[in-house]
Amino acid sequence: xxxxxxxxxxxxxxxxxxxxxxxxxxxxxxxxxxxxxxxxxxxxxxxxxxxxxxxxxxxxxxxxxxxxxxxxxxxxxxxxxxxxxxxxxxxxxxxxxxxxxxxxxxxxxxxxxxxxxxxxxxxxxxxx
Numbered sequence: 001x002x003x004x005x006x007x008x009x010x011x012x013x014x015x016x017x018x019x020x021x022x023x024x025x026x027x028x029x030x031x032x033x034x035x036x037x038x039x040x041x042x043x044x045x046x047x048x049x050x051x052x053x054x055x056x057x058x059x060x061x062x063x064x065x066x067x068x069x070x071x072x073x074x075x076x077x078x079x080x081x082x083x084x085x086x087x088x089x090x091x092x093x094x095x096x097x098x099x100x101x102x103x104x105x106x107x108x109x110x111x112x113x114x115x116x117x118x119x120x121x122x123x124x125x126x127x128x
Contacts, residue, residue, distance in 0.1 A: 021045075021126050023115060035103050040115035042096040045126070048117045050098035052090065053127075054083075055112045064088055064113070069095045 020043040028036050040050050049068035053061040063080030067090035071077070077090060089101045102109055116127035 021117060030105050032106055033104055036105055038100045038113055040098045042117045045117050045119050046095035051116045052100045053114055057112065065090055067098060
């Protein structure tokens with residue numbers, strides 16, 4: 001059985017007191033070759049992209065991808081070094097609800113994932 005994929009449960013209120021970013025599910029256990037999805041709600045932020053990161057516990061976060069609701073095709077996704085489609089992709093359900101999709105998971109995917117967004121009213125990145 002494949003290890004556990006985790007998303008950080010994020011509940012960070014910015015200085016402005018308005019933005020709360022949340023992720024679910026908190027933990028996913030899968031078998032090799034399956035597909036996993038992780039959802040991120042950007043709260044009151046509706047005009048910013050969602051950035052996804054992968055982090056080995058105790059390690060430096062690795063930038064996976066950025067997806068913005070106004071983009072119209074998967075080719076618009078911006079990827080970090082070492083990440084690409086069709087393994088990693090994203091979509092959105094609304095201007096503040098985003099989804100990370102990992103296809104054909106394997107042991108190297110078994111890490112912590114979290115999303116981040118720019119809050120223009122607070123002028124800072126919001127994540128855990």
